[in-house]
Amino acid sequence: MASISDVAALAGVSRATVSRVLNETGQISKCTKIRVNQAVEKLNYRPNPFARSLATSSTNTAGLVVTSYRGSFFSELLAEVQEEMDRQGKFLLISRGKRSRKSELQAIQKLMDMRCEGLILHTRNLHDEELLELKNEKTPFILLDRKINGLEDRCVVFEHEEAGRLAVNHLLQHGHRKIGCIAGPRHRLTARLRFQGYEMALKESGVECNESLIAEADYDRQGGYRAMSEILSKNPDITAVYSCSEEMCAGAFDLLRELNIKVPEDISIVSFDSVNLCTVMTPGVTTVHFPIKEMAACAAKALSSLMDGHTLSTLKTFKPELRQRESVRVLN
Amino acid sequence: MASISDVAALAGVSRATVSRVLNETGQISKCTKIRVNQAVEKLNYRPNPFARSLATSSTNTAGLVVTSYRGSFFSELLAEVQEEMDRQGKFLLISRGKRSRKSELQAIQKLMDMRCEGLILHTRNLHDEELLELKNEKTPFILLDRKINGLEDRCVVFEHEEAGRLAVNHLLQHGHRKIGCIAGPRHRLTARLRFQGYEMALKESGVECNESLIAEADYDRQGGYRAMSEILSKNPDITAVYSCSEEMCAGAFDLLRELNIKVPEDISIVSFDSVNLCTVMTPGVTTVHFPIKEMAACAAKALSSLMDGHTLSTLKTFKPELRQRESVRVLN
DNA sequence: TTGTAGGCGTTATCAT
DNA sequence: ATGATAACGCCTACAA
Numbered sequence: 001m002a003s004i005s006d007v008a009a010l011a012g013v014s015r016a017t018v019s020r021v022l023n024e025t026g027q028i029s030k031c032t033k034i035r036v037n038q039a040v041e042k043l044n045y046r047p048n049p050f051a052r053s054l055a056t057s058s059t060n061t062a063g064l065v066v067t068s069y070r071g072s073f074f075s076e077l078l079a080e081v082q083e084e085m086d087r088q089g090k091f092l093l094i095s096r097g098k099r100s101r102k103s104e105l106q107a108i109q110k111l112m113d114m115r116c117e118g119l120i121l122h123t124r125n126l127h128d129e130e131l132l133e134l135k136n137e138k139t140p141f142i143l144l145d146r147k148i149n150g151l152e153d154r155c156v157v158f159e160h161e162e163a164g165r166l167a168v169n170h171l172l173q174h175g176h177r178k179i180g181c182i183a184g185p186r187h188r189l190t191a192r193l194r195f196q197g198y199e200m201a202l203k204e205s206g207v208e209c210n211e212s213l214i215a216e217a218d219y220d221r222q223g224g225y226r227a228m229s230e231i232l233s234k235n236p237d238i239t240a241v242y243s244c245s246e247e248m249c250a251g252a253f254d255l256l257r258e259l260n261i262k263v264p265e266d267i268s269i270v271s272f273d274s275v276n277l278c279t280v281m282t283p284g285v286t287t288v289h290f291p292i293k294e295m296a297a298c299a300a301k302a303l304s305s306l307m308d309g310h311t312l313s314t315l316k317t318f319k320p321e322l323r324q325r326e327s328v329r330v331l332n
Numbered sequence: 333m334a335s336i337s338d339v340a341a342l343a344g345v346s347r348a349t350v351s352r353v354l355n356e357t358g359q360i361s362k363c364t365k366i367r368v369n370q371a372v373e374k375l376n377y378r379p380n381p382f383a384r385s386l387a388t389s390s391t392n393t394a395g396l397v398v399t400s401y402r403g404s405f406f407s408e409l410l411a412e413v414q415e416e417m418d419r420q421g422k423f424l425l426i427s428r429g430k431r432s433r434k435s436e437l438q439a440i441q442k443l444m445d446m447r448c449e450g451l452i453l454h455t456r457n458l459h460d461e462e463l464l465e466l467k468n469e470k471t472p473f474i475l476l477d478r479k480i481n482g483l484e485d486r487c488v489v490f491e492h493e494e495a496g497r498l499a500v501n502h503l504l505q506h507g508h509r510k511i512g513c514i515a516g517p518r519h520r521l522t523a524r525l526r527f528q529g530y531e532m533a534l535k536e537s538g539v540e541c542n543e544s545l546i547a548e549a550d551y552d553r554q555g556g557y558r559a560m561s562e563i564l565s566k567n568p569d570i571t572a573v574y575s576c577s578e579e580m581c582a583g584a585f586d587l588l589r590e591l592n593i594k595v596p597e598d599i600s601i602v603s604f605d606s607v608n609l610c611t612v613m614t615p616g617v618t619t620v621h622f623p624i625k626e627m628a629a630c631a632a633k634a635l636s637s638l639m640d641g642h643t644l645s646t647l648k649t650f651k652p653e654l655r656q657r658e659s660v661r662v663l664n
Numbered sequence: 665t666t667g668t669a670g671g672c673g674t675t676a677t678c679a680t
Numbered sequence: 681a682t683g684a685t686a687a688c689g690c691c692t693a694c695a696a
Contacts, residue, residue: 282613
C-alpha cells in the first residue's frame with residue numbers, strides 16, 4: 001500500500017508538501033497541487049489514519065457503550081448516535097457492556113484504549129461512584145438514561161416514575177382498580193422507578209396495592225409470559241395490567257392468547273414502549289413512550305459539542321407521553 | 333497519557349524491554365518483568381494501539397458493511413458478527429452502506445482506509461463486477477446473502493426462491509388458489525427471487541398468476557399496508573396472501589384490522605421472517621424463516637478463518653424452513 | 665512556496 | 681537478558 005513517500009517521489013516533491021495539499025494547510029502553488037493530486041490518484045494513495053493519529057495525537061473518535069447489539073431498542077439508539085457523528089464528521093466506536101459491572105468497565109477501558117475523545121455511556125451496572133470517578137479523566141462523556149448527583153450536566157434523563165404513574169393513572173381513570181404489574185428487574189434503578197410510578201398512582205387514588213399483583217421479569221418476552229401467568233393465577237379477577245416493557249407485553253399477550261382471554265374485553269393493558277413493538281400486536285396497545293431515539297440523538301449532539309470544546313447548555317429532561325390505542329376499555 | 337518511554341524510565345530499563353514483557357516475546361528475567369509490571373501499574377499505562385499498528389503494520393481488525401443499523405434484522409446480524417470476532421480476539425469496525433451503490437462503495441473504502449484485514453459485505457446495490465474486482469485487492473472478504481459466479485467460495489447464501497416456493501406451496505396445499513403477493517423491491521435480486529418462488533409455485537400447480545394479485549413495496553410496514561390495500565381493492569375475492577417480509581406483513585395486518593378482515597378466517601397469510609416479528613402478531617403468522625443470524629455467524633467464522641490464513645472449506649448453503657403457526661386455514 | 669528534520673508510540677533487528 | 685537504533689506513515693515547526 002502506497003505511503004506518502006511514494007506519492008512525494010512520484011510527484012517530485014517532499015513529503016511535507018504532499019501532506020500540505022492533502023490537508024489543505026499552508027500555501028501551495030496550483031501547479032504542484034495538481035501534480036500531487038495526480039500522483040495520489042495514480043498510486044491510489046490513502047492516508048494511514050493510524051499514522052495520522054499518532055502524529056497529531058488526536059483521533060476524532062467518539063465511543064459508545066451499550067448493553068448489547070441485540071434488538072430494536074439498541075439498534076435505534078446506535079443508529080441515532082452514528083448518524084449524528086457522521087454529520088459531525090467524527091468516527092464512532094461501539095462497545096458492548098453486556099450485563100455486568102465488570103464488562104461495562106472493560107467496554108469503557110477498550111474505548112479509552114482506542115483513544116476515544118468522548119464517550120456516551122448507556123450503562124446499567126456501574127456504580128455512581130465509578131462514574132463520578134470517570135470525571136477525573138480528561139475524556140468528556142455523557143450519561144444516557146441515567147441521573148447522578150454531581151453529574152447533572154452530563155445526564156440525558158427520562159422521567160420513568162412519572163411515566164409509570166401516567167400509564168397506571170390512565171387505567172385508574174378508566175375505572176380499573178385491580179391492576180396487575182409486570183415489573184422489570186427492580187435492582188436496576190430505571191426499572192424500579194417504572195414500578196414506583198405504579199405504586200404512586202395507586203396510592204394517590206387510594207387503591208390498595210397488593211404484593212400478589214406484582215411479578216418481576218427481565219424485560220424479556222418469556223419473562224412477561226411467566227409474570228402474567230403468575231399474576232393471573234393469584235388474581236383471576238384483575239381487570240387490567242401494566243407492563244414495564246414492550247417485550248414483556250408481548251409475552252403477556254402470548255399467555256392471554258393461550259388462555260383465550262381477550263384484550264381489552266377481559267383484560268386491559270397499558271405498556272411501556274420505545275420501538276413500536278406494541279403497535280404490531282392486536283389490538284394495538286396503549287403505551288407510555290420512552291423516547292430512546294430522541295434521547296440518543298440528544299446525547300450524541302451534546303457529546304459532539306463537548307468534544308468540540310464547547311460548553312454544554314443544560315440538557316433536556318425527556319417527559320413521558322401517553323399513546324392511546326385499543327387495549328384499554330372503560331370499566332363500569 | 334503515559335507512554336512506553338515513561339514506563340521504561342520508571343522501571344529503569346529500555347523501551348525494548350518493556351515491549352518484550354508486554355508482548356511476552358523473548359526472554360526476560362523474572363526480576364525485570366516484575367519491575368516493569370509495577371511501573372505499568374503505577375503509571376496506569378495502556379499501549380497505544382495506533383502506534384502498535386504502525387509498527388507491526390497489522391491491525392487485527394475486521395470490517396462489516398451493512399445497509400443500516402436500524403431494526404432487529406441488522407442488529408441481530410451485527411451482534412452475531414461481533415460476538416464471533418470477540419471470540420477470535422479481533423476488532424470489528426462497522427460501516428453503513430445505506431441504500432445506494434455509491435455509499436456502499438464509500439463504506440467499503442472507509443473500512444479499507446482503516447486498514448481492515450478482512451471484510452464481511454452485506455451489500456445490496458453494488459454490481460457483481462465491482463465485487464469481482466474486489467478480489468484483486470489482497471483483503472479477504474465474505475459476501476453475506478449474495479451469490480456471484482466466480483466468488484462462490486466466498487458467498488454465504490440462502491435459497492430465497494425455494495423459500496418463496498415453500499411458502500406459497502403451503503397455501504396451495506391448504507386449498508388456496510387466489511393468492512395475493514406482497515413483493516419486495518424487485519430490482520434487488522433476493523427480493524426478485526422471493527417473488528419468483530411465488531410464480532414458480534403457482535405455475536407448478538397450474539394456477540393462473542394474475543398481475544393484479546401482485547403489489548410491490550420497500551420491505552417496510554407502510555408499504556405492506558399500501559400493497560395489501562392495492563391487492564384487495566383489485567381482488568376482493570382473494571383467500572390468501574404471501575408476504576415477502578415481516579414488516580410488510582405487519583403492514584398488511586394493519587389494513588386487515590382496519591377493514592375488520594379476520595386472519596385466518598377471511599384471509600390466510602404466510603410471510604417471510606427472520607427476527608420473529610411475526611410471532612408477536614395475533615394470530616401467530618406462519619412463516620418461512622430466513623436465518624440471518626446463523627448466516628451472519630457463518631460468515632464471521634469464515635472470514636475469521638480466512639484472516640488467520642486458513643483456506644476455506646465450502647460454505648454452507650442455508651435452506652428455508654416452514655414455521656407453521658395460526659395464520660393459514662384449510663379452504664374447502 | 666517548498667524542503668529538512670524531529671517527533672508521535674510502538675516493534676523488530678542487531679548487537680552486546 | 682537487555683539495550684541501541686531504525687523503521688512504521690504522517691504532521692509540523694523551522695528554515696530556506
